[in-house]
Amino acid sequence: MIPIVLPPNVIEHFYRGGSRLAQLRGFEPDSAFLPEEWLAATVHREGHPNSGQSRLFDGSLFSDLVAADPLGWLGNSEGGPAGKTDTGILVKLLDADQRLPVHVHPDRPFAAHHLHHCYGKTEAWYVLAADAPESAVWLGFSEDVDPAELATAVDAQDSDWMLARLNRIDVTPGDGILVPAGTAHAIGAGVFVVEVQEPTDFSIVLEWSVTTAGRDESHLGLGLPLALQVVNHRATTPAMLRDLVTRPDDDPDTTSRPLLPTDADPFFRMEEISTHGGTVGAAAGFSVLVVLDGAGTLSSPEGSLDVTRGQVLAVPAAFGDWSVSGAVRIVRVRAGLETPTAVTS
Structure with a gap:
């Protein structure tokens, strides 16, 4: 996938x-x-x-x-x-x-x-x-x-x-x-x-x-x-x-950084990935991507996909560990680390 x-x-x-x-x-x-x-x-x-x-x-x-x-x-x-x-x-x-x-x-x-x-x-x-x-x-x-x-x-x-x-x-x-x-x-x-x-x-x-x-x-x-x-x-x-x-990190060479306080982690996680012309890896798992700037390529053993500014993508868990290359800035959003208990009645 x-x-x-x-x-x-x-x-x-x-x-x-x-x-x-x-x-x-x-x-x-x-x-x-x-x-x-x-x-x-x-x-x-x-x-x-x-x-x-x-x-x-x-x-x-x-x-x-x-x-x-x-x-x-x-x-x-x-x-x-x-x-x-x-x-x-x-x-x-x-x-x-x-x-x-x-x-x-x-x-x-x-x-x-x-x-x-x-x-x-x-x-x-x-x-x-x-x-x-x-x-x-x-x-x-x-x-x-x-x-x-x-x-x-x-x-x-x-x-x-x-x-x-x-x-x-x-x-x-x-x-x-x-x-x-x-x-x-x-x-x-x-x-x-x-x-x-x-x-x-x-x-x-x-x-x-x-x-x-x-x-x-x-x-x-x-x-x-x-x-x-x-x-x-x-x-x-x-x-x-x-x-x-x-507040934003002023380091222009940062390739991947969390965007939210750590207290958000139980509920959801959000990070910014910036390739700066190189390649940045990401762990497997369902995620939503917003391509903010530039263009690049998402790749994993499952295949590859070119992306560009303004696109929104859904990444399946079955894509596995993946990477993004090119000159592109992406916001990645994932579920949190704590799953609530199902309500049965």
Whole structure:
């Protein structure tokens, strides 16, 4: 088996964006609300079963390809704890032309108990571009927040109250940011990222008034009182933030480097591979590749494939240990080191 190139899988969403995403992926957007592409996705959007899953160039679902050969694709004949198409990750390109709403995601125990799913939604961002005055992200509360006061602010849609209590982080290309489940967060206008997360679409939207969504779409059908139990109301301190953010390595000769803090490893792994005209090796395993710059060749005993800027590829486990040569820069995303327990009821 060799890797496959995937066509664009752009998602219409409730916030504006998508121009840089379209430029990278080589398509002409027909809406101002196409800010996300889901890459090698085998899951669908919450509440939208016909949206999210990736397709091949012939229109068939990538998930059907994985289901037909989970051993070849995932290295396990049973797939993952969520089934034969469970890759362990959901990867996106996210290109925001407006500030995203303040929102939060459930952790695995909450998801298992209330949403009947083994995965929560810890996520992380690798910043590709940050070119607007509001090129920042907001991550965690700067001080402890009273749950009743937060509930009042959410009910009143008091954006100023929420943003004033969140840590604002100015970002630049190359930054990696881990967002633990339960941590309130938002992405600012002008920020373009590769996002990796656990393979669900579970979001509790605290600030729906800045989007085209409404209150009824904000709480996953749980009702706001229960949904707000997801939120971590404790402060994310400066010391904690330092552990959640990585800055780019200035060494121009680096060929392979992790892009996220080590606390991300249980959930997912993301690295940048830069060949600098040489050859760089990579270990076997299912992965999603985004070719950011240049051109090169992926090779293993199974075969080879030429790649170029703007392509997205799914690499099967059966490709084995592989290498990339040429003059190319690639982001590689893989599942984490800890697999959740399947939910059986």
